[in-house]
Structures are given as C-alpha cells and as structure tokens.
Amino acid sequence: MTTNRRNFLKNAAQLTALGFYPLSSFAGVSKNIGQPPTHDLTKASVEDEDFWKLLRTQFPLSNNRVYFNNGTMGPSPYPVIDAVYQKMLQVDSTADYGGWEESRKAIAKFVHANEEEICLTHNVTEGINIICWGLNLKKGDEILVTNHEHVGGALPWLNRAKMQDLKVNFFELGKTAEETLANLKLKINKQTKVIAVPHIVCTIGQIQPIKEIIALAKAHNIQVFVDGAHGTGMLNLDLHDLGCDFYASCCHKWLCGPKGTAFLYIRKEALDKVQPYFVGAGSDSGWNIVEPPTPSLNGYAKAAHRYDYGTQNASLWMGVNAAIKFFETITMPVVEARVKFLASHLQNELLGLKNSNIEMLTSLEAPSRGAVIAFKLRNMEYSTFQTEAGKANFRVRVVPENGVNCIRISTHIYNSIEEINTFVKFVGEMAIR
Ligand SMILES: Cc1ncc(COP(=O)(O)O)c(C=O)c1O
Numbered sequence: 001m002t003t004n005r006r007n008f009l010k011n012a013a014q015l016t017a018l019g020f021y022p023l024s025s026f027a028g029v030s031k032n033i034g035q036p037p038t039h040d041l042t043k044a045s046v047e048d049e050d051f052w053k054l055l056r057t058q059f060p061l062s063n064n065r066v067y068f069n070n071g072t073m074g075p076s077p078y079p080v081i082d083a084v085y086q087k088m089l090q091v092d093s094t095a096d097y098g099g100w101e102e103s104r105k106a107i108a109k110f111v112h113a114n115e116e117e118i119c120l121t122h123n124v125t126e127g128i129n130i131i132c133w134g135l136n137l138k139k140g141d142e143i144l145v146t147n148h149e150h151v152g153g154a155l156p157w158l159n160r161a162k163m164q165d166l167k168v169n170f171f172e173l174g175k176t177a178e179e180t181l182a183n184l185k186l187k188i189n190k191q192t193k194v195i196a197v198p199h200i201v202c203t204i205g206q207i208q209p210i211k212e213i214i215a216l217a218k219a220h221n222i223q224v225f226v227d228g229a230h231g232t233g234m235l236n237l238d239l240h241d242l243g244c245d246f247y248a249s250c251c252h253k254w255l256c257g258p259k260g261t262a263f264l265y266i267r268k269e270a271l272d273k274v275q276p277y278f279v280g281a282g283s284d285s286g287w288n289i290v291e292p293p294t295p296s297l298n299g300y301a302k303a304a305h306r307y308d309y310g311t312q313n314a315s316l317w318m319g320v321n322a323a324i325k326f327f328e329t330i331t332m333p334v335v336e337a338r339v340k341f342l343a344s345h346l347q348n349e350l351l352g353l354k355n356s357n358i359e360m361l362t363s364l365e366a367p368s369r370g371a372v373i374a375f376k377l378r379n380m381e382y383s384t385f386q387t388e389a390g391k392a393n394f395r396v397r398v399v400p401e402n403g404v405n406c407i408r409i410s411t412h413i414y415n416s417i418e419e420i421n422t423f424v425k426f427v428g429e430m431a432i433r
Helices: 003-017 049-056 078-094 101-110 124-134 151-164 177-187 210-219 268-273 314-330 332-352 382-391 417-431
Strands: 118-121 142-146 167-171 192-198 223-227 246-250 262-266 358-360 372-377 397-399 406-410
Touching: 078 314, 101 118, 101 314, 118 124, 124 151, 124 223, 124 246, 124 262, 142 151, 151 167, 151 192, 167 177, 177 210, 192 210, 210 223, 262 268, 314 332, 332 358, 332 372, 332 417, 372 382, 372 417, 382 397, 382 406, 382 417
Parallel strands: 142 167, 142 192, 192 223, 223 246
Antiparallel strands: 118 262, 246 262, 358 372, 372 406, 397 406
C-alpha cells in the first residue's frame, strides 16, 4: 500500500471514530487530506494546528482561496451536506415527510433553552419581524437600536415605525462595554419601550454586554430584543443564563448548517407579550370552522411553535441536527476558545505591524471580542482593499453599512494560524502602498 493510501485510511478511521463523515465515500475528498495527525483527535487542543487542519478536511470548502467571511455565510461540512441529501432521498423515495420537530429539541438543548421556547424560522430577519410586529407598541413609543445595525436588524423597526408613527433612535457603541452602557443610558427616555441590540454586531464583531443591558432595561420597564445572528456556533450559548426574553438566531452562519435555517427563542414567560400575526398548523390550541355556534380559534399553542406553521423542509432540518452534532462533538467551549484564539491572534498580529495606516476598530478588551476583527486602512479605500484581497485569494467582507467603511475578517474552525499570518503579511504590504 502506498504511504498516501495508508495515511488516507488512517485519517478516515480517526474521523469516523469521532462520528464524522467517512471521507472515502466522497469523490474528490482525498485530495484534501493532509499529513496524518500524531495525536489523539478526541483531545482537541485550542492551539493544536494539526487537529484543526485535520478537521478542515471535513469541509468541502475550496482550498484555492482563504475564506474569511463566515459572518455572512458558514460553509457546511460533509456530515451536514450528507444529512440533507439522505433525508431528501428518503422523503422523495418514500413520499413520507416530517421529522423537523427533532430540530426544535436539538436547537433547544444546544442553546440551553426549552423546546417550547424555540420557533423554527428561515433566517434571522424573520425572527426579528416576528418580535418587531408582535410587541404591543403604540404611536410615539420609541425603539432604541445601535449605530451598527445590519439591514435585517434595522428595517423591520423602521418599517413598523413608518407605518404606525413609532420612533426609532440609536445609541453609539463604545470601545468598551462600559462605554457602550454609558452611551445607552444617555439615550433612554420615558418613550423608550424597546432596546433592540445585536449580541455581536455585524460590522466590527463587538460582543455587547447583554446581561447589563437587560438589567438596565428592566429598571426602566423596557423590553430587550437580542439579534443573535452571530451567537449560535460562535459562543457557547446559554440563553437561560443570558436572561433575555427574545433572541433571533440562525443555523446558516457560525453553526455551518444548511442555508435558510434559523430559529427564534422566546422565553416561556414572555410568549404572551408577542402577538402572533402569521399562524397555521401548530400555532393553535384548537380551532373550528363547521361546529356551531360559530367558527372560532380557541387560542394559541403554549409554545413558541405558535409563530411557525405549515410544511418545513425536513432535509434542511436534518442538516441542522447534523451541524449541531458536529459542533457538539468538538464541544462548544472548545469551539468558542478556538475562534477567539484565532481572532485575538489576528488582532495582535495586525497591531504588531505598528503601521499607523492600520486603524483597529474591534475592541481590545477580551469580553467584547469574539471571532470577528475589523479594521480600516487610512491609505486605501476599503473597496480597493477588497479588490486587492480578492486577487490575492482572500475572501473578506467590507462594511459600508452605517458609514463604518471598514474591512471585516471572520475566522472560524476551518481557518488556521498559517492563513491568518499570510493575511497579516498581505495587510502589511497594502498599508505601505
Ligand atoms: C447582526 C445581523 N442581524 C441580522 C442579519 C440577517 O440575517 P439573515 O440573513 O439570516 O436574515 C445578519 C446577517 O448577516 C446579521 O449579521
């Protein structure tokens, strides 16, 4: 047997032992296989590059370019793709469908919530709209958002405000959590009824002090909505511990699940604060059209299922279950530590260039830093940088939103220190142009 073949079988056996996808079944995968690991795969060390390189072979993600845009879309590993394919095949060969209730359970367990608190959605924006329109607000009420909103976090509130004479105001993010809280305090007034805040802002990746924001809001009788687009799969989430009433997230970014899968968490005690507007199968606690005396809707399901209804794409939800299993195998504390390690390495290396053309935007304090780092180049437009980065085979995201005009780098479990170091060298070259 050739060395390559032996290495391939050894790697495949180790990955299969972890419950990951048996690589040999996928044509074309073997070319991605690297050197055999010299250690036990089940003891993932945050800084063990060999382990993470091996893990990378579970992703069909092209090796021709360095992908630093997980904040927009998380590429799926093979077990996810396979689960989608297998379920689709099963549905279309048996003509039986269903099974997505399992995902509600799996998501609840993954984010430390109860099954009754999870509504299945298709994207974060859908969850935001459910809360935005469901909360009891009246003319003149004010919603406070940040000056770093994603369009999906801004538009629903702006739209309702436009249609119902509400007011949207914003507070500015600070360089630290303390500064942000101070800025928020200054903006709260008697009309403030909702604070809608991203857990991790899409622009510069800063983690917001959600617990402190909730405490502040409670003291003023204000509702807090958390846009958790970037929470699931990046942080070891415990939504009960976080203490929020509402958290809209997705499975298609940091969880690397199928695209078009998401969920909305509503704390059980907060269910009746949110009026369901779109309802159907699963939303009700009984209904009747033909029995006398009148057609009636008895009430709503005593669960967040009241906001989701009808047929779901079971194959996508099986992919979500596989994504959760994938992350649970590595374990979320390890994933969180690894992505934070990569991001802090990137931030430190960029700062280490000591080039005055590089302006670091992401907070330097550890509790505010997740897996996303953003910076500006004083000598170059962000769009020019993106073009140059593309030519050098780096996929980055630029942020024109809210006039932030920066370069955003997301690093996930399939990235390596080597990729980051190559990128930092590239930034150094751009910064002296
Ligand atoms: C902070 C934030 N909120 C909302 C969204 C919208 O997410 P989706 O496309 O799943 O609706 C995004 C997407 O990037 C985001 O970053």
